[in-house]
Amino acid sequence: MQIEQFVLGMFETNCYLVTGQEQGACILIDPADDAEKLIGYMEKKHLVPKAVLLTHGHYDHFLAVPGLQKRWAELPVYCHSLDCPKELEEHDMGMVFPTVTAFANVKSLEEGQELKLAGITFQTLHTPGHTPGSVTFQAGDALFTGDTLFCGSIGRTDFAGGSMKQMRASLKRLAAIPGDYRVYPGHEGLTRLDAEKKTNPYLAYM
Incomplete structure (x- = not known):
């Protein structure tokens, strides 16, 4: 599995392009x-995206979707x-946002669901706290944590739908995962789960 990182948009959100064993196919997170x-x-790499995976429904994580679906x-x-x-309909984070063009073919995910793509x-x-539907995707030795876990920090819980109580439970769940994983967060730098368990003040005492 290979992972390419793109830092995009006004909030410098991390987008990940993931390729696996299927030649010419990729996934966008x-x-x-x-x-x-x-x-x-x-197109330069002769890749076709098979799916978009969203770690949560805030607009700064999916603005490219309408263009991709064109x-x-x-x-x-x-x-x-x-x-x-x-x-995806309300785009409600308690601040002024740009207009987001609607997009289609949205498929619901649930806790424990496995996707083979x-x-x-x-x-x-399911790792709620930043939003009610925040998720972490685990693939091989990689964790795509969205705005739940950052390098040395965590996501905000003061937006509409956020919950510090749920965030604590989600962080406790991540801290309990055995072994080490590469962590690919929604913003800022990459990290490793073992390092966050030892040094991230929000995980160190979980």
């Missing part, structure tokens, strides 16, 4: 913005049922 850049990269009309978008379609198996871990 949180395509935050700049669909043209992503499309250009995939290029690949049937491209499915997976999001936890508690964040779609509600979050582009030769990669993704496990869905």
Whole structure:
């Protein structure tokens, strides 16, 4: 499995392009913005996206989806049922946002759901707190944590639908995962789960 990182949009959101054993296929996680850049990269590499996975329903993680679906009309978008379609319709984070073009083919995810896409198996871990439907995707030795866990910090819980109580439970769940994983967060730098368990003040005493 290979993972390419793109930092996109005004909030410098991390988008990940993941390739596996299926030749010419890829998965996009949180395509935050700049669909043209992503499309250009995939066409240069002769890749076709098989799906978009959203770690949660905030607009700064999916602004590129309408442009991607103009290029690949049937491209499915997976999001936890508690964040779609509600979050995708309202875009409510308590601040002024740009207009978001509607997109289609949204498929609901649930806790424990397994997705086999582009030769990669993704496990869905429901990790609410930042939003009711925030999820972490586990694939091989990688955790895509969205805005739940960052390098040395965690996501905010003061947006609409956020909950510090749920965030604590989600962090406790991540801290209890045995072994080490590469952590690919929604913002800021990459890290490893073992390092966060030892040094992240929000996980160290879980």
